Amino acid sequence: MNATCASDFNYIRELVRRHSAIVLEADKDYLIETRLTPLARQAGFASLEALIAALRANSATSTLRNQVVEAITTHETSFFRDFHPFEALKTTVLPELLAKRSSSNVTIWCAACSSGQEPFSIAMLVREHFPTLRNRVRIIATDLSGAILARAKEGLYSQIEVNRGLPAVLLTRYFQRQGLQWRIRPEIRQMVEFRQNNLAESWPPIPPLDIVFMRNILIYFDLGTKKAILAKIRGVLKSSGYLFLGSSETTLNLDAAFEPISMGKSVCYKLRQNQML
Ligand SMILES: C[S@@+](CC[C@H](N)C(=O)[O-])C[C@H]1O[C@@H](n2cnc3c(N)ncnc32)[C@H](O)[C@@H]1O
Incomplete structure (x- = not known):
């Protein structure tokens, strides 16, 4: 060279x-x-x-x-990626949040959502398993890339994309064939609000959050940026809230305010009691 x-x-x-x-x-x-x-x-x-x-x-x-x-930038993603975090959501996190607050809304943020498979997986999970929550769940999905967000908003996926992680029953229930592609049905599309946001810059107003999915993005940042982003997550996560990171990511040695919680084969993070807002 x-x-x-x-x-x-x-x-x-x-x-x-x-x-x-x-x-x-x-x-x-x-x-x-x-x-x-x-x-x-x-x-x-x-x-x-x-x-x-x-x-x-x-x-x-x-x-x-x-x-x-x-x-x-790497936009790698898939429906129900890694499977276990979605199991934790279904079997533990959402039932617990619902039991605590039977009437209020549940707000979920998918930070770095790429082409939308992650927020749409959550929307399908809610629709399938928590019908009473359907009109009370707010899913906000953000990404840095305007181009990838445009794809996510379209909700149009190739055969290869729907073959990755999406159970056949959900494909037939929540997608319509469009030529060689599959379009997510409006009832799932409408459950997700897409917005542009750079995690490393100042954030627009974000409502208090019950659940944050911020997976497979911290790994790309330096130590200072990881710490700064986790500190900002602390500011928007409710005291009862849950943070999900990618399987090779952690808050350990980055932010002591978060406590890892094992849930089946998944680990998520909660704010320690003395750090609560
Ligand atoms: C590897 S994908 C992760 C997608 C999804 N969360 C998952 O785990 O399947 C990373 C995404 O982060 C986005 N990204 C990169 N830098 C970012 C930043 N500074 N702020 C927000 N999103 C960013 C990229 O555009 C890309 O879509």
């Missing part, structure tokens, strides 16, 4: 960090190359270097800059 390439990679790493807080290690240069080369061609540049030169010279549009950040 020549010096220009190294500085180009550094420039992209810095750009991605500035806009998303995602830390790209130096060994991820291949990722920059493989994901941005097709984007460069598609945007009419002769090479990846030409695209980066335009970004550096500020002659690229903000749309193109966002496309660069989005191309580098």
Whole structure:
């Protein structure tokens, strides 16, 4: 690799960090190359270097800059991803919240929701197993990426996407075939409010939350960003609330206010009593 390439990679790493807080290690240069080369061609540049030169010279549009950040970001997700957190929701968390507060609303936030499979999985679970909660549950789903949120709002999935994690009975009950794709039915689509939000910047007003799903996103941030985000979650999570992280994520050594709780094969986090709001 020549010096220009190294500085180009550094420039992209810095750009991605500035806009998303995602830390790209130096060994991820291949990722920059493989994901941005097709984007460069598609945007009419002769090479990846030409695209980066335009970004550096500020002659690229903000749309193109966002496309660069989005191309580098991992949007990997699936319906009922990891299965166990959804079991915990069904068998323990929602029954407990319902028993405590039989009349009030339950507010759930899916932070970093990607193309919508996670919030729609929660919506289907509520509809299937907690019919009385159907009109009292509010599911807010956010992501940094406008493009991925547009996909989520569409609720249109390929055969491969619905084959991943979605039980056949839920596919037939809650999706309509549309050509080669499957569209989520309006009754599930309407249960989810999609909004754009950068977890690493200041948040718009968020109502007090009963449940936060913030899975498979903290791993991409540096220590300071992880701590700052968990501190902000503390500010919006109700004292009785639950936080779900990805299976390789934890609050341990990041924020002592959270206590891990084992639920079957899943771990979630609650605020310790002395930290309650
Ligand atoms: C790996 S996906 C996780 C999706 C889902 N939570 C799951 O576990 O299946 C990570 C998502 O985080 C979003 N993201 C990246 N940086 C973000 C940020 N700073 N704030 C909010 N979302 C971000 C990406 O656009 C992507 O859709």
